[in-house]
Amino acid sequence: MYGEMGFGLKVMVLGADGYIGWPLSLHLLALGHEVIGVDNFSRRRRVREVGARSAISLGNPYERYGRVKDLYPGKFDWRVNDLLDGEEIDYLFKYYKPDAVVHLAEQPSAPYSHIDRDHAVETQINNTIGTVNVLFAMKNHAPNCHLIKLGTMGEYGTPNIDIGEGYLTVEHRGRKNTLPFPKQAGSWYHQTKVFDSHNIRFACKIWGLRSTDIMQGVLYGVVTDEMLLEGSADYDQTLMTRFDFDEYFGTALNRFMAQAVIGFPLTVYGKGYQKRGYLALRDAIQCLTIALEKPPEEGKYRVWNQFDECYTVLELADKVKQVGKEFGLDVTIHNISNPRVEAEEHYYNPDRQHLPDHGFKPTYTLEDELRIMFPILIKNRRRIEERKDRILPTHDYRRTSQT
Amino acid sequence: MYGEMGFGLKVMVLGADGYIGWPLSLHLLALGHEVIGVDNFSRRRRVREVGARSAISLGNPYERYGRVKDLYPGKFDWRVNDLLDGEEIDYLFKYYKPDAVVHLAEQPSAPYSHIDRDHAVETQINNTIGTVNVLFAMKNHAPNCHLIKLGTMGEYGTPNIDIGEGYLTVEHRGRKNTLPFPKQAGSWYHQTKVFDSHNIRFACKIWGLRSTDIMQGVLYGVVTDEMLLEGSADYDQTLMTRFDFDEYFGTALNRFMAQAVIGFPLTVYGKGYQKRGYLALRDAIQCLTIALEKPPEEGKYRVWNQFDECYTVLELADKVKQVGKEFGLDVTIHNISNPRVEAEEHYYNPDRQHLPDHGFKPTYTLEDELRIMFPILIKNRRRIEERKDRILPTHDYRRTSQT
Numbered sequence: 001m002y003g004e005m006g007f008g009l010k011v012m013v014l015g016a017d018g019y020i021g022w023p024l025s026l027h028l029l030a031l032g033h034e035v036i037g038v039d040n041f042s043r044r045r046r047v048r049e050v051g052a053r054s055a056i057s058l059g060n061p062y063e064r065y066g067r068v069k070d071l072y073p074g075k076f077d078w079r080v081n082d083l084l085d086g087e088e089i090d091y092l093f094k095y096y097k098p099d100a101v102v103h104l105a106e107q108p109s110a111p112y113s114h115i116d117r118d119h120a121v122e123t124q125i126n127n128t129i130g131t132v133n134v135l136f137a138m139k140n141h142a143p144n145c146h147l148i149k150l151g152t153m154g155e156y157g158t159p160n161i162d163i164g165e166g167y168l169t170v171e172h173r174g175r176k177n178t179l180p181f182p183k184q185a186g187s188w189y190h191q192t193k194v195f196d197s198h199n200i201r202f203a204c205k206i207w208g209l210r211s212t213d214i215m216q217g218v219l220y221g222v223v224t225d226e227m228l229l230e231g232s233a234d235y236d237q238t239l240m241t242r243f244d245f246d247e248y249f250g251t252a253l254n255r256f257m258a259q260a261v262i263g264f265p266l267t268v269y270g271k272g273y274q275k276r277g278y279l280a281l282r283d284a285i286q287c288l289t290i291a292l293e294k295p296p297e298e299g300k301y302r303v304w305n306q307f308d309e310c311y312t313v314l315e316l317a318d319k320v321k322q323v324g325k326e327f328g329l330d331v332t333i334h335n336i337s338n339p340r341v342e343a344e345e346h347y348y349n350p351d352r353q354h355l356p357d358h359g360f361k362p363t364y365t366l367e368d369e370l371r372i373m374f375p376i377l378i379k380n381r382r383r384i385e386e387r388k389d390r391i392l393p394t395h396d397y398r399r400t401s402q403t
Numbered sequence: 404m405y406g407e408m409g410f411g412l413k414v415m416v417l418g419a420d421g422y423i424g425w426p427l428s429l430h431l432l433a434l435g436h437e438v439i440g441v442d443n444f445s446r447r448r449r450v451r452e453v454g455a456r457s458a459i460s461l462g463n464p465y466e467r468y469g470r471v472k473d474l475y476p477g478k479f480d481w482r483v484n485d486l487l488d489g490e491e492i493d494y495l496f497k498y499y500k501p502d503a504v505v506h507l508a509e510q511p512s513a514p515y516s517h518i519d520r521d522h523a524v525e526t527q528i529n530n531t532i533g534t535v536n537v538l539f540a541m542k543n544h545a546p547n548c549h550l551i552k553l554g555t556m557g558e559y560g561t562p563n564i565d566i567g568e569g570y571l572t573v574e575h576r577g578r579k580n581t582l583p584f585p586k587q588a589g590s591w592y593h594q595t596k597v598f599d600s601h602n603i604r605f606a607c608k609i610w611g612l613r614s615t616d617i618m619q620g621v622l623y624g625v626v627t628d629e630m631l632l633e634g635s636a637d638y639d640q641t642l643m644t645r646f647d648f649d650e651y652f653g654t655a656l657n658r659f660m661a662q663a664v665i666g667f668p669l670t671v672y673g674k675g676y677q678k679r680g681y682l683a684l685r686d687a688i689q690c691l692t693i694a695l696e697k698p699p700e701e702g703k704y705r706v707w708n709q710f711d712e713c714y715t716v717l718e719l720a721d722k723v724k725q726v727g728k729e730f731g732l733d734v735t736i737h738n739i740s741n742p743r744v745e746a747e748e749h750y751y752n753p754d755r756q757h758l759p760d761h762g763f764k765p766t767y768t769l770e771d772e773l774r775i776m777f778p779i780l781i782k783n784r785r786r787i788e789e790r791k792d793r794i795l796p797t798h799d800y801r802r803t804s805q806t
Contacts, residue, residue, distance in 0.1 A: 086520050117489050117539040121532050128531065128598075129524050132591075136520040160580040161573065168585070170564065170573050175750070177563040182571070182582035183601070188535075191605060195531075195598045198586070202594060206744040206800050341609040347578070397609050 008075075011292065012036045012098040014134070015105030016078065017061060018043050020150070020219065020284060022241045024102060026226035027285045028292075029072040036096050037065070037078040039105065042126075043242075043249075046112060052246030052390040055258065055380045056222065059238055067238045083130030086137075093137035093145075100146040100292050103134055106196075110154075110187035111339070112248040114397050120188040127192035128199070135203040146295040147211040148288060149200055151193045153277050153307060153350060155215060157184030158343055163350035166197075166213065166303020181303075186342050187397070197303075204301035211300075212291040215350075216284065217277030217307025220253045221369045222376060224282045235376070241281075243377070246390035253278075253316050255391050257370070258384045260324040260331045261377045267392060270338030272314030275348040277307025280369050283362050290358050304354045308362045316366075323370040327378065339393040411478075414695065415439045415501040417537070418508030419481065420464060421446050423553070423622070423687060425644045427505060429629035430688045431695075432475040439499050440468070440481040442508065445529075446645075446652075449515060455649030455793040458661065458783045459625065462641055470641045486533030489540075496540035496548075503549040503695050506537055509599075513557075513590035514742070515651040517800050523591040530595035531602070538606040549698040550614040551691060552603055554596045556680050556710060556753060558618060560587030561746055566753035569600075569616065569706020584706075589745050590800070600706075607704035614703075615694040619687065620680030620710025623656045624772045625779060627685045638779070644684070646780070649793035656681075656719050658794050660773070661787045663727040663734045664780045670795060673741030675717030678751040680710025683772050686765050693761050707757045711765045719769075726773040730781065742799040 011028055015021040016037025025035045041061065047053060058064065065078045077096075081088050083105055106127040107113065113123035131149070138145050156163045159182070169178045180201065183194040200211050227239040244250045245258035256266040279287075287306050296302045311319075314333075321331040338344065364372070377384065414431055418424040419440025428438045444464065450456060461467065468481045480499075484491050486508055509530040510516065516526035534552070541548050559566045562585070572581045583604065586597045603614050630642040647653045648661035659669040682690075690709050699705045714722075717736075724734040741747065767775070780787065 086524065090520075117493075117536065120539070121489065121535055124531060124535060125528055128527060132524055132527060133520070136523070159582055161575040161578045161582075168573065168575065170571065170575075172564040172571065172573075175564045179562055179564075179585035180587060182585050184583060185601065185605065188602075188605075191598070191601050194601055195594070198588065198594050198597055199591075202588065202591075 008032045008034055009099040009292065010034045010036070010096065012038060012096060012101040014038045014083065014101060014103045017041055018104055019242050020281065021104045023224045023226065023281060024285050024288055026068070026239060027224060027289060029068065029075055030226050031289070034075050036098065037076065038081050038092065040080060040082040042107070046107065047244060047246070047249055050112070050246060050248045050390065052244065052249065052387055053383065054242035055245055055377055055384050056240050056243045057383065058242055064238055083133055084126065086133040089133045090137045090140060093141040097142050098145055100148060100295065101134065101138070102148045102288060102292070103131065104150045105130060106150070106192065107189065109248045110189040111393070111395055113187055113189035114395055123189050124192050128195045131196045132199055135199065135209065138209055139203065139207045143207065143209065144298065146292070147200065147209065148291050149196060149211060149213050151197055151213050151215050152190060153215050153217045153305065154190040155183045155185050155194045155197060156181060156350070157186055158346040158348055159184065160347050163305070165305045165351050165354055166215070186340065201301045204299055208299040210296045210298055212296060213301065213303045214288070214291065215303060215305045217279045218251050218253070219279055219281050219284050220251070220366065221281030222373055224285060245384060246387065247393045250391070252313050253320070256317055256320040257373060257377055258391060260320050260329050261381050262385050262388055263330065264388065265332040265334035266317045266320060267334055267336045268313055268317050269336065269340065270344045272317065272335060273312050273345045274342060275310050275312045275346070277310050277350060278366065279306060279308045280364050282364065283308060286363070287355055287360055290355065290360055294358055305350050305352045306355060307350070307352060309366070310348060319366055319370060323367055323374065326371070327374045339396040341397045411435045411437055412502040412695065413437045413439070413499065415441060415499060415504040417441045417486065417504060417506045420444055421507055422645050423684065424507045426627045426629065426684060427688050427691055429471070429642060430627060430692060432471065432478055433629050434692065437478050439501065440479070441484050441495065443483060443485040445510070449510065450647060450649070450652055453515070453649060453651045453793065455647065455652065455790055456786065457645035457647055458780055458787050459643050459646045460786065461645055467641055486536055487529065489536040492536045493540045493543060496544040500545050501548055503551060503698065504537065504541070505551045505691060505695070506534065507553045508533060509553070509595065510592065512651045513592040514796070514798055516590055516592035517798055526592050527595050531598045534599045535602055538602065538612065541612055542606065542610045546610065546612065547701065549695070550603065550612065551694050552599060552614060552616050554600055554616050554618050555593060556618050556620045556708065557593040558586045558588055558597045558600060559584060559753070560589055561749040561751055562587065563750050566708070568708045568754050568757055569618070589743065604704045607702055611702040613699045613701055615699060616704065616706045617691070617694065618706060618708045620682045621654050621656070622682055622684050622687050623654070623769065624684030625776055627688060648787060649790065650796045653794070655716050656723065659720055659723040660776060660780055661794060663723050663732050664784050665788050665791055666733065667791065668735040668737035669720045669723060670737055670739045671716055671720050672739060672743065673747045675720065675738060676715050676748045677745060678713050678715045678749070680713050680753055681769065682709060682711045683767050685767065686711060689766070690758055690763055693758065693763055697761055708753050708755045709758060710753070710755060712769070713751060722769055722773060726770055726777065729774070730777045742796040744800045
């Protein structure tokens with residue numbers, strides 16, 4: 001039965017070639033689930049488009065998928081599909097009838113969506129319509145399928161009250177109501193995650209679908225246990241996930257680590273007091289697996305805030321500096337003008353109760369994970385060095401290009 | 404100076420061929436403003452697509468626009484453009500540099516968006532991206548332009564508390580914050596209006612644009628004073644606006660009136676206790692004009708709830724029945740299964756303070772307007788009779804077609 005532990009689920013991973021989708025697929029396979037990986041390689045294409053690359057070489061998809069097919073025979077299938085092709089997605093669900101679908105297949109970069117109008121439009125269509133197509137396909141062919149959708153903590157913005165998990169109970173003029181938590185997203189990209197949340201909640205209501213909408217914090221980390229070579233402390237190069245460090249696809253932490261490795265000062269946007277929730281990649285995968293194995297009931301739309309600890313950008317930079325020192329790196333911190341329009345000093349206190357209630361226990365701390373990542377990045381120093389001109393911001397949110 | 408009374412503004416009306424856009428353009432011209440009407444005739448196309456037509460014959464666009472150019476020489480221009488064409492829209496704003504833009508150019512039907520996946524997707528792309536293109540064009544070429552955007556009261560859904568005008572001040576765990584009012588839209592179409600609100604608020608924040616986002620109730624009425632033949636109580640056929648009565652583009656009131664005119668029972672969805680805000684077309688135009696002539700300051704995003712009175716669907720049917728009797732119509736009311744997924748009994752108490760504060764005074768009551776409309780519709784009885792098979796609902800929100 002779906003949802004009982006120990007029995008393999010048929011899981012469709014949308015965005016299986018991506019940063020999270022790849023290690024998640026490996027983890028699910030290791031647990032005995034079946035995985036259908038779907039991707040259109042748009043992340044690879046977009047990173048190439050902005051002249052950047054992953055610090056870790058990924059090799060070509062065929063090699064990568066072939067290796068997984070060898071490791072987990074009969075358990076892994078993969079399909080090259082674009083979520084914008086509604087008919088093809090309909091067919092995918094008709095053919096596989098998955099028990100669950102983890103939807104990670106969106107354009108994930110705020111600054112990329114701010115390059116110009118075309119990138120804003122492409123991001124809003126790609127993400128919003130891709131999700132609508134998934135919802136229709138589920139309704140048509142797999143109405144009991146559990147949709148686990150990757151949203152972001154950024155949907156909430158930084159309100160001056162505690163951030164609930166998807167909902168807010170208010171008393172207003174003597175009446176009480178639990179309402180969707182008001183969203184204040186800070187980029188064209190973040191808006192798409194808000195739109196998805198609206199559309200998914202609505203589809204659950206009218207069609208009785210079930211979904212877990214994950215408001216995820218910023219991830220860090222680049223390897224998971226399933227990437228280890230058997231009987232070794234080394235990693236299988238073919239199984240590693242991407243590490244982007246450019247201004248578009250690299251998180252602040254990734255950019256800091258890349259800068260530390262090549263001896264550049266860490267460039268903090270503004271004062272660096274912007275506070276966000278963070279989570280190790282391996283813990284994100286733990287969380288997604290928990291959601292998968294403990295699905296909501298039919299017709300239920302539930303929202304989980306998924307992060308471990310909150311840090312300011314400056315605290316991140318400090319941690320990179322400290323741990324960098326252990327690896328002989330001489331790290332300095334440099335404040336630059338903030339290209340984003342965001343409050344630099346603000347209240348930030350999001351709830352995080354559903355995941356611990358469902359058994360989530362954080363494993364590695366940020367420092368632990370930095371200690372694992374630094375040697376890998378130092379080994380790839382040349383790949384970073386060759387793209388060091390892609391780290392600093394060139395696009396300002398206030399001055400999006402006219403075309 | 405923009406915003407001072409008595410001085411003509413250059414107003415771009417997007418959707419100028421539509422139900423509201425047309426009489427609004429006439430009204431603004433009569434007040435001495437300049438109007439650039441923009442339309443791609445998608446409303447005409449979509450109504451034809453569903454096999455329906457306006458009860459009032461509109462004639463072809465060239466005739467219609469030519470008549471207005473004759474009436475207001477040098478004050479009226481029109482352009483056939485699609486808001487999805489970002490480059491063309493950019494050029495429009497570069498060329499005209501309007502003082503204000505009234506954006507009414509969206510696919511406006513909830514049931515149309517529920518025909519099937521393609522219609523849901525088309526509606527979400529058309530409305531959301533059209534608005535994004537307008538925002539970029541404003542930013543590039545008319546950053547002081549005032550965007551008046553037609554949203555809908557349906558963005559709010561039917562929460563169990565009073566509905567604020569765009570915002571809700573909450574106290575939560577001892578902290579206080581004014582947040583965007585949580586939205587719970589009830590159709591793929593209504594979601595697009597929510598998405599627009601998010602995008603517009605964001606654009607005002609990052610680019611300092613100014614906008615009035617109108618949460619409008621359901622309109623009724625079909626003629627305005629500017630359509631009267633000079634020195635006569637009769638209407639100029641070329642200047643009249645559309646009256647749709649089909650299941651997709653007709654409001655409940657329009658469908659009731661059409662049914663009354665051809666001697667059919669009024670078909671109320673479910674029990675008919677669904678309560679909504681309503682407003683006469685001529686009062687909507689009064690409101691939009693007020694917004695236009697009293698613009699918000701730079702960078703300000705303001706939200707106005709725009710309706711006059713709240714009625715249940717059953718009350719509407721009763722009023723049609725009562726007033727119909729005055730015109731010799733024998734009207735009966737019949738409850739049918741509700742094709743929509745909506746609460747049929749619910750609290751409904753939206754605020755409406757900004758418009759009265761800015762000088763809005765409702766003119767005609769619903770009964771007044773019904774008395775003006777009935778003779779016009781009775782004169783067009785044959786046009787309704789010939790499309791009577793388009794009135795009853797054929798699409799259920801729970802059972803949207805698979806393709």
